[in-house]
Amino acid sequence: MKLTYPHMGEAYIAVKAMFDDLGIESIIPPYSTDNTLRMGAKESPEGICLPFKIMLGNYIKSIEAGADTIVITGSCGPCRFGYYGPLQKLILQDMGYDVDMIILDPPKEGIGKFINNLRKLGGKISSKTYKVFMDAYKVCEKIDELNQVQYYVRPRTKDKARVNSIVHDFKSKVLNAKGTKEISGLIDATKNRLLALDIDKDVSPIKIGIIGEIYTIIDPFSNLNAEERLGNMGAEVHRSMTVKDWAENNLIKPLRREIPYELEKRLSKPYLPVLIGGHTQQCLGHAVNYALSGYDGLVQIYPMGCMPEIVSRSILPQIEKDYNIPILYLIVDEQTGEAGYQTRLEAFYDYVEARSRRRQTIIS
């Protein structure tokens, strides 16, 4: 059995580390490219959201590289992600690929099915499984830290190209690293290399928070490297959701019987009192949180037609008014053009930058 899984930002690092430690052979799909998306979009329904198309492209590439089993998480929320699995399976079958698909639905959808699926993965559930899982979680934490360092370094260093080359070097090396231990070491080394760059500590860059749909903000390919672009312009970005946050709130906290997304729910309450699915509450909560933490601007990114984020999109203008914080709305799909995207980001950066400078003069 050769497992594979779709890309979602840096998630592959932790997932690969976990499978390595468990002794399960897995194939990382080749990094998403335009070709991946084109192949996925060709077979996907026209109106489906972007993550579906990219994931399908990932599967096809992985299958061509020899994978025969796909594992993904599922959900039964009102978001379309919950039905990705069954439809993608049908599409792959119709394309003539003979693959098995393991959809890990949350245990509350049927604990028997959940355990069965875990068995299918070849893992025996023992104390070791738990340890491996926690190790993988630690990798997620480390990746988060690496990202934070990147956000910090990018606007402050003159040599942006050097940052890029270090990150690319990491991306190519991590594919050959095995197990949580080796990968953790590699992440630490990369972090130190970034921090060793020539940093101008006196710069106080504007701060931009990135909110929106979880896949399109985590996956740099789907949002055309928005973080990198903003960072290179000179903004310190922060991304509201990460793989670690997802794991923490969906896996760790329920195990510890803690309430997931407590802060986000509290902050979004005045705007949206109930859960309606997707990450609407989180998006709104983070928007308020960023505004309260003194951020200068926000960028909301979501795939065209995303149902929950359309609701957030209609509520966000109110937050914009209430907290006096500018928000840029970016909708991505396979038709998104790079030039227009870059222009909009630049215009937004210029606006936010001028605005914060004006405010500072008023204060001083």
Add this chain to the structure above:
Amino acid sequence: MSVRVGIPRGMYFYKFYPFAKRFLMELGAEVVPSPPTNKEILNLGSRFCIDDACLPVKVYHGHAEYLKDKVDYMLIPRLTSIVPREYICPKFGGLPEMVKYSINGLPKLIDVEINMYKSRISLINSLYELGTVFTKNPYKIKKAADKAAREQIIYDNCLLKGELPCKYIDGTDVSKNNSGPLVGIATHPYLLYDSFINMNLLDKLSDRGIKFILPEMLEKKTIEEKCRIFEKRMFWSSSKDLIGSALYMFENNNIDGILMLTSFGCGIDSLSIELIQRLGRKKYNKPFMVMTLDEHTGDANFNTRLEAFFDLIDRRQAN
């Protein structure tokens, strides 16, 4: 003078209006539905709603904007879930907020949440919550709810027998003395019964002598049964209705063709239609057409495609 409660004619209006109307009337309120969609309302909708929302949400915004100065209260229920363990669509859950933050100067909103995800019993609490806006007497609310439920059952049975909602609600009807082929139309109620949005589809069918069968004319049991082909349970009731009725229409030999209407940007449909196509169309050799509607859809191309579809059915029958 009694309180005037406005109900925008959009989304699940054609599903639950009789219930809402009876319930509010029994509580002493005057119910003011907005008129059937027209050009003005649609334009208002596309002006006030955010641009990437789907057509029915835009239409709903238009109705809300149209009604806002004419009523004291506006009923925009938050329909999170109307069947246990099933949602409708996230936009239904966020509808009160979408309207609230897009339109200025709204009257007081009644945005009671109806969430039967865990159990149907929560509906009772929602109705009490809704009733207390008008009266403090719980017995009166209960009586109103009972009468409303009765009304809804009568209405649902009428639809099951093949009546159209417009006959029940507005007293207008589409003639049905046809002898032509039978076409199944699998579509959400907000596209099917809004004759402005679908450019008088039902009238056009009738004029050509075509009989039609609609999802509301099918027993819930049939729909459930057809949806059992999925390994994973379907967790949208709206999608279930669509897939179940479409698959029934494919399998039923009396039905000569299947027509689907969808609105541009409908998240649920993007999945459901693909599932229907992959599961139904390949297996059954039946005329099948999907038409996408949005606020820019023109009458002429719509008619052309419809005619082509009818011709296809006629030719199949002639052979």
